Amino acid sequence: MDFLRSIPTHMDFEGQARAENLSRIIVFLFGMVGLVWGYIIQQFSQTVYILAAGLALSILITVPPWPFYRLKSVKWQKARPDPDVADSKSKKKK
Numbered sequence: 001m002d003f004l005r006s007i008p009t010h011m012d013f014e015g016q017a018r019a020e021n022l023s024r025i026i027v028f029l030f031g032m033v034g035l036v037w038g039y040i041i042q043q044f045s046q047t048v049y050i051l052a053a054g055l056a057l058s059i060l061i062t063v064p065p066w067p068f069y070r071l072k073s074v075k076w077q078k079a080r081p082d083p084d085v086a087d088s089k090s091k092k093k094k
Contacts, residue, residue, distance in 0.1 A: 008065055015069030019062040026061065030054020 011019065034050030 008070060011065050011069040012071070012073050014072050015065075019069055023058040023062040026058040027051075027054050030057070 030053060031051050034047040034054070037050060038044050038047030
């Protein structure tokens with residue numbers, strides 16, 4: 001169970017943008033190749049199969065949080081105490 005919790009499951013913001021652009025490029029290229037190949041051999045089913053292969057490749061490359069999607073992690077600031085909460089606590093004590 002500790003092994004499963006040690007697996008990173010996040011991407012940073014730039015990694016998300018990189019994954020989105022990469023998926024669009026892969027699907028577009030496979031769609032164009034599929035369309036041209038299907039037109040050459042006059043089989044629309046080949047176009048669909050090639051596009052499906054592109055979608056599968058795109059999912060495999062962009063959905064898992066690979067390490068190259070986590071290169072620039074966000075450094076979060078520490079939480080500051082909320083002044084409204086501190087005021088209400090001091091009023092209750094009085």
